[in-house]
C-alpha cells in the first residue's frame with residue numbers, strides 16, 4: 001500500500017495508473033476510520049477497482065468557527081493499518097497547508113440541494129465539502145468515488161456537482177453501517193460517554209419506527225428523540241431526489257435527523 005502526503009505525488013501516481021489501464025476508486029474520509037468507512041473500501045473492491053485510494057483529511061474549510069475542527073479525532077497510524085487490512089492500495093493524508101496554498105481563493109458552491117437540512121444549520125459546510133472533493137477528484141482521477149448514505153445530503157450534493165461540472169466519474173453510495181444497538185457508526189461517536197451512547201440510540205430507533213410506519217410525522221419523531229434526552233437540530237421529511245420538503249412521509253421520501261447528544265451532533269436518515 002502506497003502512502004502520499006503531497007498532492008502532486010498522488011496525482012502523478014494516479015495519472016500513471018490510469019494510463020496503464022487501472023480502474024481507480026476514491027474513498028474520501030476524514031479519518032478516525034470505523035466499519036462504516038471500511039464498508040466503502042469493500043464496496044470499491046466489489047465493483048472491481050484495481051486501485052483503491054483512501055483520502056484521510058480533516059478538511060478545515062468544511063467546519064464552522066464554533067465546530068469541532070480541533071477536537072475531531074485523528075489517528076493516522078490506526079487509519080493506515082485499517083486501510084491496509086481492508087484492501088486499500090493507496091492512502092492520501094495531506095496537511096491543510098499542502099491542500100490549501102496561501103491565498104487559496106477558488107471554491108465550489110452547490111446552490112440548490114445544499115440550502116436546507118445540514119446546509120442551513122452549518123453555513124459554508126457544503127462549500128467546503130464540494131471544494132475538497134473536487135480537488136480530490138482532480139488529484140485521484142477516479143473512475144468512481146464511494147460515499148456513505150450516512151451523509152445523505154452530502155451524497156446528493158456530490159452527485160449534483162459531478163453532473164453539473166461534468167466530472168468524468170460515477171458516484172457510488174453505500175448503505176449506512178450501524179453499531180449492534182442501531183446507532184449509525186460515526187467518528188464522532190468517540191465523543192460519547194457510555195450514558196450518552198445509550199441515549200443516542202433514540203435517533204436510529206425513532207427513524208426505524210418512522211420507516212415501519214409506527215411514527216407517522218416528523219413532529220412525533222422529533223418529540224420521541226427529545227424525550228430520550230437529546231436536543232433535536234432538525235427532523236425533516238424531504239423528496240429523496242430533490243431534497244424538497246414533503247408534507248407526508250411516503251414512498252420516495254428520505255427522513256433525516258440531526259440531534260445533539262450532549263455536545264456531540266449526530267446525524268442519521270432513512271429512505272422510505
Ligand code: AMP
Nearest residue numbers: 029030031036147148150151176177185
Ligand atoms: P467522514 O469521515 O465522516 O467524513 O465520512 C467519510 C465517508 O464515509 C462519507 O462518505 C460518509 O458518508 C461515510 N460514512 C461515515 N459513516 C458511515 C456509516 N456509518 N456507514 C456508511 N458510510 C459511512
